Amino acid sequence: xxxxxxxxxxxxxxxxxxxxxxxxxxxxxxxxxxxxxxxxxxxxxxxxxxxxxxxxxxxxxxxxxxxxxxxxxxxxxxxxxxxxxxxxxxxxxxxxxxxxxxxxxxxxxxxxxxxxxxxxxxxxxxxxxxxxxxxxxxxxxxxxxxxxxxxxxxxxxxxxxxxxxxxxxxxxxxxxxxxxxxxxxxxxxxxxxxxxxxxxxxxxxxxxxxxxxxxxxxxxxxxxxxxxxxxxxxxxxxxxxxxxxxxxxxxxxxxxxxxxxxxxxxxxxxxxxxxxxxxxxxxxxxxxxxxxxxxxxxxxxxxxxxxxxxxxxxxxxxxxxxxxxxxxxxxxx
Amino acid sequence: xxxxxxxxxxxxxxxxxxxxxxxxxxxxxxxxxxxxxxxxxxxxxxxxxxxxxxxxxxxxxxxxxxxxxxxxxxxxxxxxxxxxxxxxxxxxxxxxxxxxxxxxxxxxxxxxxxxxxxxxxxxxxxxxxxxxxxxxxxxxxxxxxxxxxxxxxxxxxxxxxxxxxxxxxxxxxxxxxxxxxxxxxxxxxxxxxxxxxxxxxxxxxxxxxxxxxxxxxxxxxxxxxxxxxxxxxxxxxxxxxxxxxxxxxxxxxxxxxxxxxxxxxxxxxxxxxxxxxxxxxxxxxxxxxxxxxxxxxxxxxxxxxxxxxxxxxx
Amino acid sequence: xxxxxxxxxxxxxxxxxxxxxxxxxxxxxxxxxxxxxxxxxxxxxxxxxxxxxxxxxxxxxxxxxxxxxxxxxxxxxxxxxxxxxxxxxxxxxxxxxxxxxxxxxxxxxxxxxxxxxxxxxxxxxxxxxxxxxxxxxxxxxxxxxxxxxxxxxxxxxxxxxxxxxxxxxxxxxxxxxxxxxxxxxxxxxxxxxxxxxxxxxxxxxxxxxxxxxxxxxxxxxxxxxxxxxxxxxxxxx
Numbered sequence: 001x002x003x004x005x006x007x008x009x010x011x012x013x014x015x016x017x018x019x020x021x022x023x024x025x026x027x028x029x030x031x032x033x034x035x036x037x038x039x040x041x042x043x044x045x046x047x048x049x050x051x052x053x054x055x056x057x058x059x060x061x062x063x064x065x066x067x068x069x070x071x072x073x074x075x076x077x078x079x080x081x082x083x084x085x086x087x088x089x090x091x092x093x094x095x096x097x098x099x100x101x102x103x104x105x106x107x108x109x110x111x112x113x114x115x116x117x118x119x120x121x122x123x124x125x126x127x128x129x130x131x132x133x134x135x136x137x138x139x140x141x142x143x144x145x146x147x148x149x150x151x152x153x154x155x156x157x158x159x160x161x162x163x164x165x166x167x168x169x170x171x172x173x174x175x176x177x178x179x180x181x182x183x184x185x186x187x188x189x190x191x192x193x194x195x196x197x198x199x200x201x202x203x204x205x206x207x208x209x210x211x212x213x214x215x216x217x218x219x220x221x222x223x224x225x226x227x228x229x230x231x232x233x234x235x236x237x238x239x240x241x242x243x244x245x246x247x248x249x250x251x252x253x254x255x256x257x258x259x260x261x262x263x264x265x266x267x268x269x270x271x272x273x274x275x276x277x278x279x280x281x282x283x284x285x286x287x288x289x290x291x292x293x294x295x296x297x298x299x300x301x302x303x304x305x306x307x308x309x310x311x312x313x314x315x316x317x318x319x320x321x322x323x324x325x326x327x328x329x330x331x332x333x
Numbered sequence: 334x335x336x337x338x339x340x341x342x343x344x345x346x347x348x349x350x351x352x353x354x355x356x357x358x359x360x361x362x363x364x365x366x367x368x369x370x371x372x373x374x375x376x377x378x379x380x381x382x383x384x385x386x387x388x389x390x391x392x393x394x395x396x397x398x399x400x401x402x403x404x405x406x407x408x409x410x411x412x413x414x415x416x417x418x419x420x421x422x423x424x425x426x427x428x429x430x431x432x433x434x435x436x437x438x439x440x441x442x443x444x445x446x447x448x449x450x451x452x453x454x455x456x457x458x459x460x461x462x463x464x465x466x467x468x469x470x471x472x473x474x475x476x477x478x479x480x481x482x483x484x485x486x487x488x489x490x491x492x493x494x495x496x497x498x499x500x501x502x503x504x505x506x507x508x509x510x511x512x513x514x515x516x517x518x519x520x521x522x523x524x525x526x527x528x529x530x531x532x533x534x535x536x537x538x539x540x541x542x543x544x545x546x547x548x549x550x551x552x553x554x555x556x557x558x559x560x561x562x563x564x565x566x567x568x569x570x571x572x573x574x575x576x577x578x579x580x581x582x583x584x585x586x587x588x589x590x591x592x593x594x595x596x597x598x599x600x601x602x603x604x605x606x607x608x609x610x611x612x613x614x615x616x617x618x619x620x621x622x623x624x625x626x627x628x629x630x631x632x633x634x635x636x637x638x639x640x641x642x643x644x645x646x647x
Numbered sequence: 648x649x650x651x652x653x654x655x656x657x658x659x660x661x662x663x664x665x666x667x668x669x670x671x672x673x674x675x676x677x678x679x680x681x682x683x684x685x686x687x688x689x690x691x692x693x694x695x696x697x698x699x700x701x702x703x704x705x706x707x708x709x710x711x712x713x714x715x716x717x718x719x720x721x722x723x724x725x726x727x728x729x730x731x732x733x734x735x736x737x738x739x740x741x742x743x744x745x746x747x748x749x750x751x752x753x754x755x756x757x758x759x760x761x762x763x764x765x766x767x768x769x770x771x772x773x774x775x776x777x778x779x780x781x782x783x784x785x786x787x788x789x790x791x792x793x794x795x796x797x798x799x800x801x802x803x804x805x806x807x808x809x810x811x812x813x814x815x816x817x818x819x820x821x822x823x824x825x826x827x828x829x830x831x832x833x834x835x836x837x838x839x840x841x842x843x844x845x846x847x848x849x850x851x852x853x854x855x856x857x858x859x860x861x862x863x864x865x866x867x868x869x870x871x872x873x874x875x876x877x878x879x880x881x882x883x884x
Binding site for chain 1: 382426450454473474476477520525532540602609610612616620624633634
């Protein structure tokens with residue numbers, strides 16, 4: 001850390017320079033008064049530094065925090081690991097660039113795991129931008145590291161269909177009526193791996209990467225619950241994850257929640273299949289845990305400081321007629 | 334000139350100077366995109382994304398090679414993306430024309446994107462391709478053949494309903510759009526009635542039926558029993574809280590209060606997870622600025638010239 | 648007539664889908680209804696685009712405040728439409744080189760891909776990245792431990808925020824049987840384990856209750872719509 005601070009002195013200098021006006025303000029007005037009238041743009045600046053500095057530190061030093069996978073991440077891993085080579089797996093990428101930060105590491109790790117297990121991957125999407133996310137992941141993982149996998153025989157991108165949960169409703173009984181071609185426009189009957197596939201019930205596992213609606217909830221309601229033989233695992237955003245815990249484990253066999261879930265799953269995949277020097281693109285989630293930690297500490301600190309301010313003002317207001325009187329609300333935009 | 338304007342000017346001047354210095358004066362520079370020209374099996378040309386590291390290695394192996402090239406179009410695109418990112422972040426300081434321009438571009442491009450996707454992914458294969466397969470086959474989908482390419486005149490129904498839906502844009506006769514809207518509402522109602530009843534009601538009751546005294550290999554497992562008791566008790570108490578047909582007084586009131594406590598813990602956990610989610614979204618944008626644009630960090634080793642993994646630090 | 652036919656359509660469509668679940672013979676009817684719905688959903692995108700065009704053209708023609716930005720909206724909208732529908736820069740599919748329209752419209756390197764990669768993607772991601780700042784501001788402004796319920800909420804939030812990062816591991820890593828044998832019974836109090844317990848027990852129970860409540864509400868509303876009691880979606884006559 002000392003060596004980092006010495007060599008990256010200019011980053012430290014900029015950091016200190018941006019906070020000098022805030023310090024001067026506290027020095028002149030007093031800490032309590034300064035906090036009471038704190039402009040929220042200072043909080044924005046603190047949040048920016050709490051994410052930027054760890055990313056810069058981790059990017060320069062390459063150090064990440066250790067991860068111990070939880071039981072749920074392990075259950076998700078085991079659901080894919082138990083499959084045999086050649087088993088068909090449906091991967092539904094139901095997210096867009098807005099959630100890429102949390103979900104792309106999961107998607108990358110899922111595809112790597114499936115490629116290592118030599119599973120037949122059927123990609124689809126319920127979001128319009130989903131096929132672009134599929135394409136990006138396929139380019140990053142399959143075309144880069146598994147060039148021996150052939151499109152149409154080992155993996156296929158069926159593409160997007162509008163209709164939200166109605167799409168799931170149709171493909172669980174008849175996929176060929178809706179998907180007459182793949183995302184590239186090739187007719188379904190010309191794709192070797194689509195021979196004999198008439199519905200999603202033939203898939204050994206459904207892997208869903210979900211950012212909202214339609215997503216994992218719809219897959220549980222229309223895909224997994226009516227057909228208990230179909231196994232479903234999912235990676236979801238932090239907002240959605242707590243809402244789908246009630247489905248675990250009967251309807252949803254495995255769940256990766258937010259970037260922490262992604263980091264745990266990445267750890268399992270690279271420990272098993274990453275080799276001695278895993279490619280850094282499979283460590284994205286692990287790298288993002290650094291800014292998570294610092295930003296979480298900032299949020300906790302802000303809540304504590306705000307509550308200290310609140311209780312101090314409350315006590316001052318209860319004191320009889322000495323002091324400044326009524327507490328004022330914090331000023332700001 | 335007031336303080337805000339002065340801050341904007343200083344930020345612009347310092348920022349522009351820093352960017353110029355980084356792009357021109359440093360050895361590696363910043364913000365450049367490279368492509369790799371390949372020949373497809375059918376004989377056409379394809380441009381795949383490539384990294385600066387690939388380019389330098391190719392140049393070292395064979396100076397003057399043309400397979401790996403600097404891409405002006407994609408570099409301009411990269412700087413455009415960086416400009417848009419900074420324009421949106423500038424809203425945090427104050428609303429300004431750059432943000433408004435970025436927001437306008439986003440609205441326009443998103444709407445256009447969704448329309449294009451709807452047309453090529455759904456309307457062409459699933460509507461036009463069903464009513465006029467030979468035309469679609471001759472134009473955009475030459476591979477369309479066999480059972481999936483048979484004309485199906487029933488698809489006139491969604492075509493007619495679709496035209497009626499578009500009637501909403503007309504100045505008069507907006508009642509015509511009621512037919513397709515009823516179709517849409519009926520579909521959602523029909524799907525959700527079963528989906529929610531099965532997956533969210535019956536299945537959740539089933540999931541809550543847990544043994545309150547757990548025996549593991551003949552021995553009483555205390556902590557597993559407590560866990561199940563908490564889940565069953567928690568669900569019942571929280572459901573009692575939502576039951577407003579009885580007044581929450583006396584025993585019912587006390588049970589509802591316990592239910593509120595369970596719900597507060599639920600909301601606290603939701604807040605924690607929401608914070609976690611939001612921060613990751615910011616992290617990826619900062620990574621874009623520092624890695625893809627400014628070339629200040631290289632965690633994926635895309636600009637590492639040597640293929641050997643060097644110790645980056647020390 | 649203006650209201651009867653729509654009500655009938657709603658009922659027929661809805662009950663066909665419900666019947667298809669239970670009567671195997673009618674399964675294909677349910678599939679048909681669902682596919683027609685999918686096509687209508689795509690046409691709804693065109694409706695959305697048309698609405699955008701209409702409202703921004705009106706803003707420009709009325710010279711309302713900020714109408715210059717409407718020009719930018721329309722220019723980017725029409726530009727995206729043009730390159731996307733026209734498949735500008737898309738090479739034909741390798742198997743059908745003579746069909747110039749046969750390539751995938753999202754092909755990497757095409758103009759539509761360029762619009763996605765360098766405008767849509769950075770803008771969408773950054774707009775959502777702003778939320779991280781607002782959540783920090785909200786944490787400072789809004790979260791006050793005023794009563795027991797608020798304290799429960801904040802305490803749980805603290806445990807989850809710490810437990811889902813390395814901070815939790817570091818803070819309670821000393822609860823280790825290797826340090827003292829007695830700790831074996833208290834490893835559940837380690838922040839990361841406590842977080843998992845909170846999610847699997849308390850959060851599951853709370854969300855399950857909410858889910859059950861919402862499910863009943865949706866079932867009631869859907870039934871009211873299907874049998875025609877709730878006609879609000881038809882609007883005013």
